[in-house]
Amino acid sequence: MKRFALIGLPNTGKSTLFNRLTGMSQRVGNWPGLTVDLTSARVLLGGSMVELVDLPGVNDLTGYTDDEAVVRDVLMSTAFDAVVLVLNAAQLDRQLPLAMQILASGLPAVVVLNMADEARLMGIKLDVDALQHKLGVSVALVSAKRMEGWPRLMDMLNRQASGTEPAVHAQLDKVPETQEAIALAHACLQGVWSLPPVLPVGQTEKVDAWLMHPWLGLPLFFGFMALLFNLTYQIGTPLQDLVGSGLDWFKEAALGHWLAPLPAIVQSLLLDGIWQGVSTVLTFAPILFVFFILMAMVEDSGYLARAAYLTDAFMARLGLDGRGFVMQLMGFGCNVPAILGTRVMRERKQRLLTMLIIPFSLCSARLQVVVFFSGILFRPQQAPWVLLLLYLLSFAVAIFTAWVFKHRYRGNEAFLLELPPYRLPGLRHMLIRATGEVRAFLELASSFILMGVVLVWLVSHIPAGHDKTLADMLGSVMAPVLDPIGIRHELAVALLVGFVAKEILLGGLAVIYGVPEAGLGAALLHHLDWASAMSFLIFTLIYVPCLSTVAAIRRESKSRAFTALSVVWSVLLAWVIAFVFYQGVHALR
Amino acid sequence: MLSLDKFPLGCKGVVDSLELSDEAFRRVAAFGLIPGSRFSLSRRAPFGGPLVLEVGCTRFLLRRSLARFIQVKVAE
Numbered sequence: 035m036k037r038f039a040l041i042g043l044p045n046t047g048k049s050t051l052f053n054r055l056t057g058m059s060q061r062v063g064n065w066p067g068l069t070v071d072l073t074s075a076r077v078l079l080g081g082s083m084v085e086l087v088d089l090p091g092v093n094d095l096t097g098y099t100d101d102e103a104v105v106r107d108v109l110m111s112t113a114f115d116a117v118v119l120v121l122n123a124a125q126l127d128r129q130l131p132l133a134m135q136i137l138a139s140g141l142p143a144v145v146v147l148n149m150a151d152e153a154r155l156m157g158i159k160l161d162v163d164a165l166q167h168k169l170g171v172s173v174a175l176v177s178a179k180r181m182e183g184w185p186r187l188m189d190m191l192n193r194q195a196s197g198t199e200p201a202v203h204a205q206l207d208k209v210p211e212t213q214e215a216i217a218l219a220h221a222c223l224q225g226v227w228s229l230p231p232v233l234p235v236g237q238t239e240k241v242d243a244w245l246m247h248p249w250l251g252l253p254l255f256f257g258f259m260a261l262l263f264n265l266t267y268q269i270g271t272p273l274q275d276l277v278g279s280g281l282d283w284f285k286e287a288a289l290g291h292w293l294a295p296l297p298a299i300v301q302s303l304l305l306d307g308i309w310q311g312v313s314t315v316l317t318f319a320p321i322l323f324v325f326f327i328l329m330a331m332v333e334d335s336g337y338l339a340r341a342a343y344l345t346d347a348f349m350a351r352l353g354l355d356g357r358g359f360v361m362q363l364m365g366f367g368c369n370v371p372a373i374l375g376t377r378v379m380r381e382r383k384q385r386l387l388t389m390l391i392i393p394f395s396l397c398s399a400r401l402q403v404v405v406f407f408s409g410i411l412f413r414p415q416q417a418p419w420v421l422l423l424l425y426l427l428s429f430a431v432a433i434f435t436a437w438v439f440k441h442r443y444r445g446n447e448a449f450l451l452e453l454p455p456y457r458l459p460g461l462r463h464m465l466i467r468a469t470g471e472v473r474a475f476l477e478l479a480s481s482f483i484l485m486g487v488v489l490v491w492l493v494s495h496i497p498a499g500h501d502k503t504l505a506d507m508l509g510s511v512m513a514p515v516l517d518p519i520g521i522r523h524e525l526a527v528a529l530l531v532g533f534v535a536k537e538i539l540l541g542g543l544a545v546i547y548g549v550p551e552a553g554l555g556a557a558l559l560h561h562l563d564w565a566s567a568m569s570f571l572i573f574t575l576i577y578v579p580c581l582s583t584v585a586a587i588r589r590e591s592k593s594r595a596f597t598a599l600s601v602v603w604s605v606l607l608a609w610v611i612a613f614v615f616y617q618g619v620h621a622l623r
Numbered sequence: 624m625l626s627l628d629k630f631p632l633g634c635k636g637v638v639d640s641l642e643l644s645d646e647a648f649r650r651v652a653a654f655g656l657i658p659g660s661r662f663s664l665s666r667r668a669p670f671g672g673p674l675v676l677e678v679g680c681t682r683f684l685l686r687r688s689l690a691r692f693i694q695v696k697v698a699e
Contacts, residue, residue: 093653098646124680128655156680212649229679248669343684347672448647448689453682
């Protein structure tokens with residue numbers, strides 16, 4: 035089988051082209067010998083099967099960003115039959131240097147000049163045949179979004195795939211340095227490509243006059259975020275409930291009956307343990323799907339870069355960049371997609387720092403717990419203010435975390451980001467992307483969450499003498515840690531349940547006090563005093579949001595140590611803040 | 624000659640020199656900002672936020688902390 039690499043600068047429509055060529059057949063997989071996931075797909079070109087590998091967008095083959103290192107490693111370790119180089123036809127002045135580097139590496143290449151439609155609107159003069167002659171490789175001018183220029187592109191790819199030359203490794207030592215590549219590219223563009231003396235003022239500038247306005251920009255940004263947030267939950271939550279009740283129905287109607295002949299303890303493991311875990315994971319799917327569709331719209335339309343512009347002044351002080359702000363806000367809906375969404379940040383340290391603070395965003399599952407507790411602990415007039423205070427607390431904790439870790443995960447100061455013209459996102463592209471993201475998450479989370487759920491089941495079901503379970507023992511063992519923060523021993527299990535998912539925490543509390551969920555409020559007031567209930571709430575707010583988030587962090591960071599740091603840090607912080615609160619209240623009394 | 628973070632808003636200029644590390648230079652050059660290139664400064668975010676520059680058909684954000692090290696001239 036032949037192997038082609040798809041290479042280009044960020045924002046050149048490389049992924050759109052990839053989706054056009056491969057459709058739904060793509061899969062995300064670990065690249066041998068590297069700790070990166072690359073998307074690849076098999077396509078039939080020129081009568082033979084070709085594996086097309088989508089490499090991360092890079093500016094320069096000689097650079098040291100994470101993505102540039104990945105591309106170099108892949109090109110060195112793997113032999114390719116061809117490189118399909120995707121360039122933005124309107125920006126050849128800055129994009130052709132990469133072509134010069136690829137050509138010098140000795141890899142056979144074809145050049146795809148994308149965004150023909152935008153280049154035309156800009157009034158750019160381009161002689162494709164002359165450029166082809168100067169570069170010495172085939173060049174096709176296309177618009178991947180509109181599928182313009184497709185016959186020539188397919189003809190070019192088919193011809194490349196039917197060649198009989200053996201695959202080759204890149205000779206990176208022959209690649210010219212940046213300055214030399216730029217000089218070569220500019221010489222090549224002489225008389226072949228030119229900008230008009232005055233660029234036409236497009237729609238983008240007119241829209242930006244509002245969206246990047248010095249005073250109106252930020253309010254509009256928060257308005258959009260509120261809209262995005264609401265849409266995710268207006269569409270996602272009913273779907274989530276639907277999936278949830280469908281799964282419950284299946285459990286009641288079918289699974290319960292099938293498992294009836296089994297011994298009670300096995301039934302309990304299968305239903306309360308494993309099935310519970312499977313359902314928890316599956317109910318995330320609709321919300322993730324909706325989120326990724328909306329996120330793809332924000333990113334592909336070009337608005338994400340504007341959001342970065344508006345929030346960068348604040349985020350830079352925290353050692354983050356403006357795109358992290360969007361993810362942080364999205365985390366207030368659900369931490370899981372926000373963590374997965376940090377992929378738009380291409381620098382690893384920036385991503386890690388952002389991933390470290392997202393779990394402090396008070397997500398909708400925790401909101402449920404917070405609303406319940408503030409409803410029973412405070413008067414109706416006070417409750418909304420308490421809620422607001424807890425939101426502020428979650429912001430403060432996130433900012434504090436960024437402040438503590440910003441030196442350890444210091445991002446590169448040389449933060450540059452293209453402000454692409456506004457583009458209408460392609461529906462097909464968004465669907466393919468959202469499906470892929472959801473599938474990848476489910477694959478990982480299913481095993482991870484299953485493990486956690488089964489563990490909690492074991493702890494709360496294995497007897498440990500004197501009609502006590504391991505859970506009761508856990509309470510006693512944890513006493514030295516729980517007593518100073520006023521959390522009663524029986525609640526140790528509730529915290530463990532909450533570690534799996536906050537959605538099941540209230541249900542867990544009801545089981546602990548042996549009351550139906552409707553009577554939980556009264557039971558809690560009976561068993562807990564005000565200070566220790568608040569302490570429990572604060573702890574719940576700050577420690578690990580859920581196992582799915584931990585799974586997402588593990589998947590995105592590809593580091594056990596980092597995942598552990600994230601878990602330990604949040605538990606530690608939760609404990610310290612609950613301690614200060616509880617002891618403070620006692621000192622005042 | 625002045626540094627890019629002091630450049631007047633809405634004006635066109637020419638890059639004179641970049642006092643940057645190799646790595647930072649590569650990043651900036653990837654957006655077309657090299658000695659001799661023409662640019663215009665179209666926006667400046669409030670509260671010390673990033674600048675928006677245009678080089679050819681490319682518009683991009685650049686932090687002021689980096690712009691300090693780029694020497695430019697106003698184009699006639």
